[in-house]
Amino acid sequence: MLTVRAPATSANLGSGFDVFGIALDRPADVIRVERAPETTITVTGVGSQYIPEDPAKNTVGAVADALDAPAHIEIDKGVRPSSGLGSSAASAAGAAVALNELYDRGRSREELVPIAAEGEEVVSGIAHADNVAPALLGGFTIVAGGEVVRVDASLPIVACLPEASVSTRDAREVVPRSAPIEDVVETVGHASTLAVGMTRDDPKLVGRGMDGGIVTPERVALIEGYGDAREAALDAGATGVTVSGAGPTLLAVCREGNRRSVAGAMLDAFDARGVESRAYQTAIGEGARLYE
Numbered sequence: 001m002l003t004v005r006a007p008a009t010s011a012n013l014g015s016g017f018d019v020f021g022i023a024l025d026r027p028a029d030v031i032r033v034e035r036a037p038e039t040t041i042t043v044t045g046v047g048s049q050y051i052p053e054d055p056a057k058n059t060v061g062a063v064a065d066a067l068d069a070p071a072h073i074e075i076d077k078g079v080r081p082s083s084g085l086g087s088s089a090a091s092a093a094g095a096a097v098a099l100n101e102l103y104d105r106g107r108s109r110e111e112l113v114p115i116a117a118e119g120e121e122v123v124s125g126i127a128h129a130d131n132v133a134p135a136l137l138g139g140f141t142i143v144a145g146g147e148v149v150r151v152d153a154s155l156p157i158v159a160c161l162p163e164a165s166v167s168t169r170d171a172r173e174v175v176p177r178s179a180p181i182e183d184v185v186e187t188v189g190h191a192s193t194l195a196v197g198m199t200r201d202d203p204k205l206v207g208r209g210m211d212g213g214i215v216t217p218e219r220v221a222l223i224e225g226y227g228d229a230r231e232a233a234l235d236a237g238a239t240g241v242t243v244s245g246a247g248p249t250l251l252a253v254c255r256e257g258n259r260r261s262v263a264g265a266m267l268d269a270f271d272a273r274g275v276e277s278r279a280y281q282t283a284i285g286e287g288a289r290l291y292e
């Protein structure tokens with residue numbers, strides 16, 4: 001039996017819809033695989049009651065098909081589904097790494113990106129790779145033109161998850177089909193600033209580069225208490241706050257030493273609105289790790 005720890009991820013980062021992503025140190029899914037004549041799946045852990053074990057409906061089933069690697073796959077969820085923390089992608093990336101090894105398929109991590117993205121198509125209708133790329137490669141990733149660029153970034157992060165669910169499929173319904181050129185120009189400016197900030201591990205540039213975006217303002221409306229929690233985090237010293245993936249998690253970029261106060265401020269702000277939440281004090285981290 002092979003075991004893989006596959007991390008949560010945060011996609012978009014405000015200005016990089018369907019393009020930018022980061023791997024997070026925690027939380028993570030644990031995937032265990034063993035050869036079998038046909039694919040079967042068991043799911044335990046956080047939110048497992050909402051995750052189908054039918055291989056046709058689970059992201060790992062699509063990955064097993066794509067690698068022609070039938071297996072019994074055990075998924076222990078650490079990343080809550082429909083959270084905006086790449087839950088479906090963590091399992092898909094973990095399964096891709098584990099099955100590639102189990103069947104000696106010889107695919108590189110980069111080659112596994114489109115394979116893991118097939119799992120995302122099962123749940124959101126589109127094979128967006130902005131979660132599976134960092135889940136496989138770690139660090140900060142840019143998915144563009146079918147290629148992935150990886151930057152070995154390192155920054156303190158708080159991910160604050162309110163007690164609500166937003167399905168990526170639903171949140172894609174509010175994505176504008178077109179945008180005024182002024183908004184596109186502004187977004188390109190922010191995205192460029194963010195990418196340079198990542199190469200320098202500069203929380204100020206990264207935070208500034210997360211501002212605005214064409215998609216984020218539409219999604220904020222789906223998250224009760226977003227505005228208050230964002231303000232509280234910025235007041236506590238976060239350098240930037242945006243929606244993580246499709247939400248409802250809020251992603252706050254921090255400076256060394258201020259994660260605890262940022263996390264506390266966000267929890268208090270949600271609490272004042274009567275919304276329960278939990279905060280992960282985490283960091284940009286490594287990709288899926290294989291344990292023999």
Ligand SMILES: Nc1ncnc2c1ncn2[C@@H]1O[C@H](COP(=O)(O)OP(=O)(O)O)[C@@H](O)[C@H]1O
Nearest residue numbers: 058059081082083084086087088091123167168
């Ligand atoms: N292995 C899996 N892990 C998590 N969710 C899964 C998995 N397989 C299928 N799903 C389904 O995917 C949906 C959650 O994915 P999504 O809406 O993209 O949110 P996120 O990936 O941010 O948690 C849920 O409907 C869940 O049942």
Ligand SMILES: N[C@@H](CCOP(=O)(O)O)C(=O)O
Nearest residue numbers: 011018084085086168245246
């Ligand atoms: N680019 C996608 C990212 C979805 O991330 P998730 O963590 O919410 O699954 C989108 O914004 O739709």
